[in-house]
Amino acid sequence: MLRTLFFVFGLVHCTLAHHGEHSKKWLTLDGAEPLVIARGGYSGLFPDSSQYAFKFAISTSLPNVTLFCDLQLTKDGRGICQTSLELGNSTTIAHAFPDAKKAYNVDGKSVTGWFALDYAYDQLSQNVSFSSFYRQHKLDPASYIQKKLTETGINYISSPEIDFLKKLNEQLDTTKTKLIFRFMDKDSVEPTTKQTYGSILKKLSDVRSFASGILVPKEFIWPVNREMYLEAATSLVADAHKRGLQVYASGFSNDNPASYNYSYDPTTEYLQFIDNSKFSVDGLLTDFPSTASESIACIAHHKNASRLPKVRKKLSFVLLSEKLRPLIISHNGASGIYADCTNLAYERAIEDGADIIDCSVQLSKDRVAFCLGSADLSKETTAQTAFLPRSTNIPEIQKEDGIFSFDLTWNEIQTLKPELSSPFQKVGLRRNPANKNKGHFMTLFAFLELARTKAGLAITDVVAEALSNATFDKQQTQKVLIQSDDNQVLLKFKNNTNYQKVLLINEDISAAPNATVQEIRKYADAVTLRRSSIITISDSFATGFTTVVDNMRAANLSVYAFPFMNEFVSLMFDYFSDPLVELATYLDHPGVDGVITDFPATANAYLRSPCSDPNAKRSYSILRVKPGALLELVPPEAAPPVTAPAPVLNVADVVDPPLAVASSASLTDRKPNQEMPKLLAGVFWSESCCLV
Numbered sequence: 001m002l003r004t005l006f007f008v009f010g011l012v013h014c015t016l017a018h019h020g021e022h023s024k025k026w027l028t029l030d031g032a033e034p035l036v037i038a039r040g041g042y043s044g045l046f047p048d049s050s051q052y053a054f055k056f057a058i059s060t061s062l063p064n065v066t067l068f069c070d071l072q073l074t075k076d077g078r079g080i081c082q083t084s085l086e087l088g089n090s091t092t093i094a095h096a097f098p099d100a101k102k103a104y105n106v107d108g109k110s111v112t113g114w115f116a117l118d119y120a121y122d123q124l125s126q127n128v129s130f131s132s133f134y135r136q137h138k139l140d141p142a143s144y145i146q147k148k149l150t151e152t153g154i155n156y157i158s159s160p161e162i163d164f165l166k167k168l169n170e171q172l173d174t175t176k177t178k179l180i181f182r183f184m185d186k187d188s189v190e191p192t193t194k195q196t197y198g199s200i201l202k203k204l205s206d207v208r209s210f211a212s213g214i215l216v217p218k219e220f221i222w223p224v225n226r227e228m229y230l231e232a233a234t235s236l237v238a239d240a241h242k243r244g245l246q247v248y249a250s251g252f253s254n255d256n257p258a259s260y261n262y263s264y265d266p267t268t269e270y271l272q273f274i275d276n277s278k279f280s281v282d283g284l285l286t287d288f289p290s291t292a293s294e295s296i297a298c299i300a301h302h303k304n305a306s307r308l309p310k311v312r313k314k315l316s317f318v319l320l321s322e323k324l325r326p327l328i329i330s331h332n333g334a335s336g337i338y339a340d341c342t343n344l345a346y347e348r349a350i351e352d353g354a355d356i357i358d359c360s361v362q363l364s365k366d367r368v369a370f371c372l373g374s375a376d377l378s379k380e381t382t383a384q385t386a387f388l389p390r391s392t393n394i395p396e397i398q399k400e401d402g403i404f405s406f407d408l409t410w411n412e413i414q415t416l417k418p419e420l421s422s423p424f425q426k427v428g429l430r431r432n433p434a435n436k437n438k439g440h441f442m443t444l445f446a447f448l449e450l451a452r453t454k455a456g457l458a459i460t461d462v463v464a465e466a467l468s469n470a471t472f473d474k475q476q477t478q479k480v481l482i483q484s485d486d487n488q489v490l491l492k493f494k495n496n497t498n499y500q501k502v503l504l505i506n507e508d509i510s511a512a513p514n515a516t517v518q519e520i521r522k523y524a525d526a527v528t529l530r531r532s533s534i535i536t537i538s539d540s541f542a543t544g545f546t547t548v549v550d551n552m553r554a555a556n557l558s559v560y561a562f563p564f565m566n567e568f569v570s571l572m573f574d575y576f577s578d579p580l581v582e583l584a585t586y587l588d589h590p591g592v593d594g595v596i597t598d599f600p601a602t603a604n605a606y607l608r609s610p611c612s613d614p615n616a617k618r619s620y621s622i623l624r625v626k627p628g629a630l631l632e633l634v635p636p637e638a639a640p641p642v643t644a645p646a647p648v649l650n651v652a653d654v655v656d657p658p659l660a661v662a663s664s665a666s667l668t669d670r671k672p673n674q675e676m677p678k679l680l681a682g683v684f685w686s687e688s689c690c691l692v
Contacts, residue, residue, distance in 0.1 A: 035283035044287035213246035254577035264566035298611035327594030336598035339418030342439030353604030376402035539640030562596035
C-alpha cells in the first residue's frame with residue numbers, strides 16, 4: 001500500500017520499490033534508475049495538485065513515482081498543495097472571491113492576486129517555496145513540516161531558500177529525509193543570502209554542506225539557444241556528482257515546445273537527460289509523469305534493440321497466426337524532418353527505421369515522372385516566387401488556383417527549392433527551420449534506385465513501365481505496394497501478384513458493410529484509413545473504436561493507418577500529448593498492420609521497445625488508451641456536443657469510372673480550362689526483403 005503522500009517545498013516520495021525487468025547501468029549518482037517526479041500530480045492533464053492529478057499520476061507512472069507538492073499555508077496554519085504562490089492561475093478562486101485580489105511583496109517584487117494565507121483552509125478546500133514570505137506573516141513552514149514528520153513520512157524536502165534548508169538540516173534526520181536545494185533563474189536573488197542563483201551554482205561544495213541534491217531548470221544542463229536549438233551540455237551534472245550531490249531536472253512538459261532537435265517527441269528529450277552515454281540526471285520533474293516513466297522503463301537503453309515480431313489475434317472466422325511486425329511507412333519520406341519527397345527526406349526515413357518509403361508520382365510537362373506530395377507545386381516548393389504567372393485554376397483537381405507540375409518542364413521544376421511544410425504553424429509550431437529548403441527533388445527513376453539499394457518504389461502506364469524497367473514486376477526479393485483512391489488504377493496492376501494493391505480511403509467513415517468490403521477485395525489487398533475512421537473523436541477526445549478494422553481483416557485485407565505526427569496539437573487529449581501512447585493504442589487493440597508517419601524515428605523507437613509487446617509481463621508498459629474513458633471524467637456541463645457519425649462506406653464510394661485515355665497532348669498541350677484525365681493517382685511503396 002502507498003503511504004500518505006505529502007510533500008513540502010517540492011518532493012514527496014512513495015515507498016514502493018521498483019526493480020527493472022533486467023539490469024540497466026544508469027549513470028546517476030548512485031547507479032539507480034532516475035526518479036520520476038510528478039509536478040502537482042499529472043498536472044499536464046488535470047488541474048495542478050488536484051485529487052484527480054495525484055491519483056492519475058500514481059496509476060499511470062512507475063511504481064516509485066514521486067509526487068511533487070508545493071506547500072502553501074492557509075490563514076489558519078494548514079497546508080495545501082499548489083505549485084504557484086498566487087492561486088489565480090491554477091484554481092477557480094477568482095470566481096469564488098472576485099473582489100479579493102491583494103498585492104504582496106514577494107522576494108522584492110510586487111505580486112498581485114489571490115494568496116492562501118488570506119483564507120482559512122475550509123475556504124480553499126472546495127503548496128512551500130516561499131518560506132520567508134510566510135514567516136513575515138506569522139506562519140512558520142518549518143514548524144508545520146516538523147509536525148507533519150511525526151504523522152507521516154516525508155522522503156524529500158526542497159526549497160529555494162538556503163536558511164530554511166540549513167535550519168531543517170540541523171533538526172531533521174537527513175538519512176531519512178533528503179534536503180534538496182532548488183535553483184531558480186540564474187539572475188534571480190536567493191532571499192536569505194542575497195546572492196544570485198547563478199553565483200551559488202558556482203559554489204556546489206557549499207550547497208553540499210546543507211543539501212544532498214539540487215533541483216535545477218533543465219536549461220542549466222542542456223542549454224537551448226534563441227533559435228530553439230540545443231547547445232553543448234554543461235558540466236553541471238558531472239560537477240554535482242563529484243561533490244556527492246544528486247541532480248534533479250525540472251521544466252519537462254509534453255505540450256510546451258522544446259528544442260527543434262527533439263522533433264516534437266518528448267521521449268527524445270527525456271533520453272537526452274538520462275541516456276546520453278555521458279551522464280544521467282537523478283530525477284525528472286514533469287507535468288506528464290507517464291511519458292517520463294516510459295522513457296525510463298521502455299525506451300532508454302533500447303536504441304539498438306531488434307524490433308519485436310507481432311502475432312495477429314484471432315479475428316471472427318479467420319485466424320492469421322503468422323508473426324508479423326507492423327510496418328513503418330514514411331509519409332513523403334521523413335517529412336517531419338525534411339521537405340516532402342526530397343532525397344534527404346527519403347534518406348532520413350531509411351536511417352530512422354522506415355520499412356517502406358513512399359513516392360507520390362507527379363509528371364512534368366515533358367513527361368518526367370518525379371516524387372512530390374501534390375501536383376500543385378505552390379504547396380511544397382518555391383514555385384509562387386518563380387512561376388506565379390503560370391498559376392491556373394483546375395476545378396477537377398482542387399478549388400484554389402495552383403501552379404501544376406504538368407505545366408512546367410523538368411528543367412524548370414529543378415530550379416525550384418523544396419519547402420518544409422509545418423502543418424501547425426498557425427498555432428506557433430514550426431518544423432525545423434534550419435531544414436526549410438534543404439534537399440532536392442527526385443525523379444521516379446532515382447527513387448527506385450534508392451528503394452532498390454537501400455530500402456525498398458512508384459501513374460498507371462508511366463509507373464508500370466518504370467517498375468518493369470526496374471524489374472520490380474519480376475523479382476521476389478522486394479515487395480511493391482501501389483496505393484490509389486481510384487479502384488481503376490489498382491485494376492491496372494491486378495494481374496501482377498508481386499504488387500500489393502492498396503485502396504486509399506481518404507474520407508472519414510464510421511462503418512464498412514460486408515458488401516463494400518467484398519467489392520474492395522476484388523481489386524485490393526489492403527486499405528489505408530484515416531485515424532479517425534478507426535477511433536472516433538469529438539472535440540479532441542477519443543470516443544470509441546469503429547468496427548472498420550475488424551471488417552477489413554475478416555476479408556483478409558491489411559489495414560494501414562494515417563496520418564501520424566508528433567506535434568501535440570495533432571493528438572487527442574486521451575494520448576497525454578505523447579505520440580508513443582497514440583501509436584501503442586492503434587497498434588494494439590485495432591492492431592493495424594502499419595502506420596504512415598511524418599516521423600519514422602518515433603515509431604521505430606516504440607517498436608524497438610520491449611514495452612511494444614502488450615502481452616509481455618512487465619511491471620510497467622507504455623499506456624494503451626481506452627477511447628471514451630477520459631471523456632467520462634469531464635463534467636456534463638463541460639462535455640463537448642455529441643457529433644454526428646461519419647458516413648458509412650458504400651459500394652458506390654469504392655467504384656470509379658474507367659480511366660480516361662491519357663495522351664501526350666492531354667498532358668503537355670492542355671489549355672487552362674481543359675479537363676484533366678483522372679490519372680495522377682497515388683502513392684507507391686516498397687518494402688525491403690531483408691527486414692525482419
